[in-house]
Amino acid sequence: MSKRIYLDNAATTKTATEVVEAMLPYFTENYGNPSSVYDLAATSKEAITKAREQIAAVIGAEPKEIYFTAGGTEADNWALEATYELLCKKGNHIITTKIEHHAILHTCEYLEKNRGARVTYLDVDENGIVKLEDLEKAITPETILISVMFANNEIGSIQPIKEIGQIAKEHGIYFHTDAVQAFGQVPIDVDEYHIDMLSSSAHKINGPKGIGFLYIRKGVKIRSFIHGGAQERKRRAGTENVPGIVGYGAAAERAARTMQERTEVERKLRDYLIERITKEIPYCRLNGDPVKRLPNNVNISFQFIEGESLLIFLDGAGICASSGSACTSGSLDPSHVLLAIGLPHEIAHGSLRLTLSEETTKEDLDYVVEKLKEIVARLRDMSPLYED
Amino acid sequence: MSKRIYLDNAATTKTATEVVEAMLPYFTENYGNPSSVYDLAATSKEAITKAREQIAAVIGAEPKEIYFTAGGTEADNWALEATYELLCKKGNHIITTKIEHHAILHTCEYLEKNRGARVTYLDVDENGIVKLEDLEKAITPETILISVMFANNEIGSIQPIKEIGQIAKEHGIYFHTDAVQAFGQVPIDVDEYHIDMLSSSAHKINGPKGIGFLYIRKGVKIRSFIHGGAQERKRRAGTENVPGIVGYGAAAERAARTMQERTEVERKLRDYLIERITKEIPYCRLNGDPVKRLPNNVNISFQFIEGESLLIFLDGAGICASSGSACTSGSLDPSHVLLAIGLPHEIAHGSLRLTLSEETTKEDLDYVVEKLKEIVARLRDMSPLYED
Amino acid sequence: MYSDKVMDHFQNPRNVGEIEDASGVGTVGNAKCGDIMRIYLDIDENQVIRDCKFKTFGCGAAVATSSMATELVKGKNIQEALQVTNKAVMEALDGLPPVKVHCSLLAEEAIHAALWDYAEKHGIKIEGLSKPKSDIHEGEEEEEEEY
Amino acid sequence: MYSDKVMDHFQNPRNVGEIEDASGVGTVGNAKCGDIMRIYLDIDENQVIRDCKFKTFGCGAAVATSSMATELVKGKNIQEALQVTNKAVMEALDGLPPVKVHCSLLAEEAIHAALWDYAEKHGIKIEGLSKPKSDIHEGEEEEEEEY
Ligand SMILES: Cc1ncc(COP(=O)(O)O)c(C=O)c1O
Ligand SMILES: Cc1ncc(COP(=O)(O)O)c(C=O)c1O
Ligand code: FES
Ligand code: FES
Incomplete structure (x- = not known):
């Protein structure tokens, strides 16, 4: 054709040429496992540190609040399951919306079916925007998590995240947002918007596929979702996808810059x-x-x-x-x-x-x-x- | 230096040059999301199909028994958690060894602490080999899973996998093996060895980091570990890491060939x-x-x-x-x-x-x-x- | 994802349209995917299908199977037309992806519905033909993935 | 992962060795990581540390802090030597990675243990020095990650 x-x-999206170029040395030259002691590994480690800084800067977070995952889906699963496990003794109620991505909806279904969660799926108006009164009304003493996507992947509607964050904060409820479509496309500030957790995925902003992150606000003590080695400050096990992380950092920096x-x-x-x-x-x-x-x-x-x-x-x-x-x-x-x-x-x-x-x-x-x-x-x- | x-x-390991070359077109040219309808996506889909075939061939599996993950750790977590969830009503006992990778050990600890599992950690002999009598003795009517690594990552000892598989089969217990160190290094045949599930990770055989797979024998109906989109026949959600999968296929083919x-x-x-x-x-x-x-x-x-x-x-x-x-x-x-x-x-x-x-x-x-x-x-x- | 034959019948569908004063018209819908297919038959006095046309609101597979099904029944007599199953249509199209098999049922059912309409209008009974369900997928279970 | 100063003191450690008939010898171990450090002090009649040597079985940080600690106490009197805390040693080394902070405690404790040995041998009491624990990390909690 x-x-x-x-x-x-x-x-x-197409992976940007400059992103691929940033990644390439980490395949065949600086291929050391970042957990190792030798110099070669230090190069990988520094590259990860840099990417974490590049990404944190885009959303006003601290670098150590960024935890790399295999993509937006894993980040969404992690946020929901681990928050539920952490707080299910306090309450079993989660509030989300009817227009979330399946990564949220199917995780909610799993938590309902297998783990005793109760989930409220908020309606949206005819333009695909959540109504704040509905959210307020849905909150109960058992509510432990509000998860509302930043922007919808199908119809592009952008939610009143700041107001939702404010409501969550006032009620002392954790607030997670799936920002897979919003990260790098619209300004985000996790403090201003009172976001406790945020999911994102590199391949939506000209980064590589198979890498994402979960932002976890300092003090939110959710467990790790994938158990094993001590990577990501013991919160996400598995040998780091160094080229992917480097590519994500480069893509985030580029997206913010442009x-x-x-x-x-x-x-x-x-x-x-x-x-x-x-x-x-x-x-x-x-x-x-x-x-x-x-x-x-x-x-x-x-x-x-x-x-x-x-x-x-x-x-x-x-x-x-x-x-x-x-x-x-x-x-x-x-x-x-x-x-x-x-x-x-x-x-x-x-x-x-x-x-x-x-x-x-x-x-x-x-x-x-x-x-x-x-x-x-x-x-x-x-x-x-x-x-x- | x-x-x-x-x-x-x-x-x-260093990613092999031929592996990187196989991956490159999937970043900037054939970058389509394999779930889409158009032609560009068909290219990605075919590439995944090919990689799945390349990998299945190495262990005598059918391509559709191979499910891509973000690495060996995720595959280990998946096998253990999902098997436990599937069968915990039948029994809550898992048998593994003291020398497993942390991806297994810490997942077992999680299942013990949070989900009511009982785990037996088998001793090994002074050469780091599991004793089959110990395994036989550890089996109870509640045993639902045996997970023994194929080869140890530290001391390189290779377990009597075929015999273990035989024992598991005789008792009607699922058998998982962490073959992260063995895949591509020693011959493996899932049928001959009676393996029901097998974990592996590309970066150990000159493939890229951040990609692995779980082999799941046909008929083993464990749930998906990461919920969301319908990828991997609805068993592993998340946009496919196409370049990673292609690289893994190339690396597996290469490892088997050489x-x-x-x-x-x-x-x-x-x-x-x-x-x-x-x-x-x-x-x-x-x-x-x-x-x-x-x-x-x-x-x-x-x-x-x-x-x-x-x-x-x-x-x-x-x-x-x-x-x-x-x-x-x-x-x-x-x-x-x-x-x-x-x-x-x-x-x-x-x-x-x-x-x-x-x-x-x-x-x-x-x-x-x-x-x-x-x-x-x-x-x-x-x-x-x-x-x- | 589709075979060349499917793509051909989809992009250049045969027999699109309506037949005025058709001998029989059948409309069927799939409640699950919401697709709709209507088939018009022109049947002569020897019970041979002289002409056949369709209109389809549906996916690529639905359009292609409509097109192929109309091709297959044209010139056949009623009993022969009843043998044009969804399997026959799929084979003629060199197969369909598993998730699209149900679309081909739409074509089979639309033909049956049109024949039923014809039979009713002419007060005859066609051997082997039963009243079409209002929705062919009523009660059908979500297909289990075979793991 | 280590600063240049740490690497220097690790790769070219100062004061490795033993002192025969030392005025005081202190050996401490870390039960958790299994590392062991021994410090020898040669103290003159004015309670000034004339010489100081060490032997260490431990990680890079343990060796470097041993080396730096011996450098820092040499020439000091006993009271001054007591001020050579693990913090002081770390600062002199331009810092240590968080997971390695405990290693520097080993050096501080080994000096204290050697001084205690000296005090015992000479029947004196050193202000501000208490009997060294047999294992400096006894009862220490696994450090919590601060999330
Ligand atoms: C035996 C074994 N299992 C699991 C893993 C985890 O693999 P990955 O780090 O690729 O997730 C490794 C390697 O780190 C390993 O050697
Ligand atoms: C809003 C939203 N959430 C989550 C995801 C999942 O991201 P990924 O496929 O990278 O895991 C996507 C994209 O597929 C998305 O658009
Ligand atoms: S007719 Fe609806 S999916 Fe094909
Ligand atoms: S002395 Fe044991 S870790 Fe440093």
Whole structure:
């Protein structure tokens, strides 16, 4: 295929060249195990220290509050399970939302089914934002943890994290946020927002796959999730993924450095794309909040058509995108996020997520709009639901 | 430092150039998320399929019995915790050994402390080998899992895995083996050895850090350890570490291809090194079995001296090695493995592990022996325990 | 993830459309994935399917199986058409990914539903054909992963 | 992991050896890590430490602190020598990694033990010096990680 326009940056991103370059020496030269005594190991250790500093700086944390994991999913599992274990004698109630990533939702289900937890899944409004009154109302004396994602991966809605953190703090409840989509995309300050734990994943910000971190505020004494060696100050066992950690550090530094300029451009392109699609294609609607929204996220539902078909035709035109359709995922239910904002099944099926990167151009988007028009028309012709 | 002789290949290995080369395209070109619909993702998916086949072939497994993890530690945690959860209603007894890696031991401690498990830690003989009678005797109607490492990381002793597997099978008990040190170094066949679960880690065989796998025999219905997306057939959530998986596949294929020739050479060099040290340096002894031993492992205790000091002086001479000394690890207790084979504390302290690679030459080893003689003499002069 | 044949039938689906005054029309839906398929049959006096068209709201596999199923029943008589099972359609498409097998059931059921409609309209009974369920996946269990 | 000063004192330790007929000898051990340190003092009639030697079985930090401690007490009188705490030794070495702080206690205790031995042999009492524990780490708790 000659042309390729990658608009699925919420799924994963291209690892930046400078990130790969930062990683390379740690494969074949500075390959020492950081736990060892000799000099070669000291190089690995220093590289980890540097990455930890680079990352901590992005969210206003101390370096020793950053614990590397294998990704956002592990970080989410860790935060929930270990907090539950630490505090289940005090209370068994966790509050989260209906629009969390499966890494949170399925961990909650596990805790409910196997470990006696009680979980409240908060509704969101039609734009995908949690209502603070609902949160306040859901709190009980047994509530030990509030976990609300910073920004949603499907519809890009950004939650009132600061206010949620404030409420958690006032009630003396730990607050975890899944910031996998937000880290490096929007400013985050763990102190200002009263965040006790925060999950993130490198491959969403042009870092490598298979590395993430959990921020754990000093004083939050959750156990380690993976038991073994004394790595990560005895809190996360396993030989450190040195190249991955180095790559994450480089990617975080880069994301923070370019954030303002990059997201300003992306926001403009995002709004341009939204405007063109919603104006030029009938029977479609924007999902998620028009303003409190990730700078690179566009999510639109097209009535009468189904997402997977749309994606395959887009792929045929060289456009990589994703959908909240059941048919794309292996599970058959349409996106729980789209249902949570009130879309009926058949409309949730016809949703399309386009997530931009710093490489996206206006020309790309013009091409996408043209193709989209053709494809949507074609699929509607095929649809038993559409009568023109 | 001009000269560097790396003899700590049991801690970690250099990532092979061909492995890094196999990985590179998956960072910046074929970076698609394997769960997506478009063509770019298909490339990632196929790459994972290939790696799974490469790895399965090494141990006589089916590709779909291989589940990728972030390393050996996660695989060990998963096998133990999930088996316990699956079967704790049937029985709460686990049998393992005193010489397991901390990834096993600390997980057992967690299960004992927090989840009601009862664990038997089998003794080993003076060569570090499990006694089959002990195992037989330890089995009770409540025993649900036997976990015995394939080969020990410190003293290199290789366990009678086939016999253990046979015993487990006869009693209808699941058998897990931590093969982190054995995979790619000695032949393994999961069927012949009756292995139900097997852990491994790429960075021990010239693959990248941060990737491993758990082999789970078809029919063993343990739950997933990390909850979230539907990756790894819904058994291990988290965006796949595609470059890591590809690198692991390449490293496994390479290790299997070169195994016979490589280990033959290593075995000869190993025995040469053991012979020279034990003959030429007084008051020292070989730890571990002289024959049932990893092809690249040398572990020797030097009386009257302490391991960390030895390592620092060796490092000064450009030699990277490791020790079972308390002082090297952050924990203060000397190696539990050396204590388990009956060494007194002060001798356990003076242990040195040298683990060879395919790049090790006889000249390297001659140099090591000369340096070792000097350093040992010097440290003994400084020791209050040594009277000459 | 799809075979070349599936991709071909998906990207260039045969027999898309409607038949006015069709002899039989069948619409079926899959409650789980929400997909809908409608099949139109034009059946002549010898009970031979002269023409067949479809409209589908569904995934790539659903579209491709609709297309292939309509191809397969065209020109066949009713009894032959009843033999066009989802397995036959899948085989003709060189297979489907496991998670997509259920989509092919949609096509089989849509044909049956259209034949039922035809039979009702003409007051005849077709051997081996029973009333279509309103939802073909009613009561179907989430497929167990075989570990 | 060690400062340049530590590495220097480790690789070129000062005052290694024994003193025959020393005025005082102190041997201390750390039960946990199994390390042992012995200090020899040669003290003149004015209670000034004329010479000081050590032997150590222990890690790099233990050797370096032994070396530095002997350097620091040499030429001092007994009261001054008592001020050579593990903190003072660590500072003189530009610090130690947290996990190695306990090693420096060994040096402090060994000096105290040697002084006690000297006091006992000479039937005197040294202000501010108490009988050395047989194991300086007796009863010490595993240090808690501060999270
Ligand atoms: C026997 C054994 N098990 C488990 C592990 C843990 O592997 P990893 O550090 O890659 O998680 C290691 C190595 O560190 C090992 O040698
Ligand atoms: C909001 C959110 N949380 C968690 C994850 C899981 O991250 P990973 O797949 O890197 O483990 C993702 C992405 O997949 C995500 O978008
Ligand atoms: S028809 Fe719904 S998944 Fe295929
Ligand atoms: S003296 Fe034992 S660790 Fe330093």
